[in-house]
Amino acid sequence: xxxxxxxxxxxxxxxxxxxxxxxxxxxxxxxxxxxxxxxxxxxxxxxxxxxxxxxxxxxxxxxxxxxxxxxxxxxxxxxxxxxxxxxxxxxxxxxxxxxxxxxxxxxxxxxxxxxxxxxxxxxxxxxxxxxxxxxxxxxxxxxxxxxxxxxxxxxxxxxxxxxxxxxxxxxxxxxxxxxxxxxxxxxxxxxxxxxxxxx
Numbered sequence: 088x089x090x091x092x093x094x095x096x097x098x099x100x101x102x103x104x105x106x107x108x109x110x111x112x113x114x115x116x117x118x119x120x121x122x123x124x125x126x127x128x129x130x131x132x133x134x135x136x137x138x139x140x141x142x143x144x145x146x147x148x149x150x151x152x153x154x155x156x157x158x159x160x161x162x163x164x165x166x167x168x169x170x171x172x173x174x175x176x177x178x179x180x181x182x183x184x185x186x187x188x189x190x191x192x193x194x195x196x197x198x199x200x201x202x203x204x205x206x207x208x209x210x211x212x213x214x215x216x217x218x219x220x221x222x223x224x225x226x227x228x229x230x231x232x233x234x235x236x237x238x239x240x241x242x243x244x245x246x247x248x249x250x251x252x253x254x255x256x257x258x259x260x261x262x263x264x265x266x267x268x269x270x271x272x273x274x275x276x277x278x279x280x281x282x283x284x285x286x
Contacts, residue, residue, distance in 0.1 A: 097252065098230050105259040106224060113266040116273065117213055124273065125174050125209035127280045134159040136174035136205045144169075154204035158182075173272050176265050177212045178205055184261045185219035188254070191242035193226025195219075220262075227255055 128135060132144040139157050143150060146165055150157040158178050161169060171179075182203050189195030198219070206212035235252040243254060 097232060097235055098228070101230075101235075101252075101255050101259065102224065102228055105227075105262060108263050108266075109220065109224075113263070113270070114217075116266070116270040117216075120173070120209040120213065120273070122208050124276045124280065125177075125212060126172060127272070127276055128170075128172055129272065129275055129280065130170050132169055133172050134161060134169045134175050135172040136178050136207070138207065151201045151203075152205045153202040156205040156207040158200065158203075158205055173269050174206075174212065176269050176272075177216055178203075180262060180265050181212070181215045181219045184258060184265070185223040186215075188242075188258060189219065189222035189226055192239070192251070192254075193222065193229070195222035195226070223258065230255070 126135060132146055134144075134147065136152075136156050136158050137143060137150070139150075139152075139155055143159050146161045146169060147159045148162050149160040151160065152158055158175065182198055182200055186195065186198030186203075187200075190198045206215055230251065235255070236250050238248050239246055239251055239254050241247050243249070246254065
């Protein structure tokens with residue numbers, strides 16, 4: 088693109104910012120994820136996704152989910168914050184970052200932390216991630232300069248008066264940030280986790 092960008096150029100740039108990372112780096116780094124790696128706890132007292140019959144660490148104050156697997160939460164968050172597993176980080180991206188927002192803003196399927204059927208396997212989590220990403224990115228592709236400027240509304244709580252542009256940039260940042268953390272955990276698993284898992 089040459090010349091001075093206009094507001095009409097924003098949507099393709101926003102889409103490309105996330106899609107480039109997704110297509111060329113982030114999603115490829117998730118290929119071959121195993122169930123053991125997905126649930127690996129590199130240190131004690133990790134927050135994770137656990138079968139409802141499995142005991143959670145003492146710092147967990149809330150477990151949510153609508154199926155056999157529940158997501159751990161600790162409120163108020165301890166200081167320092169707990170380490171989270173790949174399963175937890177993917178659940179956060181699937182539900183909180185992408186899925187709930189695709190539902191609220193683009194008519195995607197219902198999605199919230201309390202009722203979500205969390206994945207107990209890596210393959211199921213990656214299928215959920217792909218679906219959530221597709222729902223969000225398809226919605227962003229349909230935005231215009233006008234809709235980017237509109238307030239996001241009450242679905243975003245304290246952000247409700249911010250423009251949609253701010254939310255799209257935030258989601259891009261969150262997806263890139265958390266999937267980079269997952270990539271680092273995969274690097275650690277390759278070198279440490281296979282020798283002996285805390286989980």
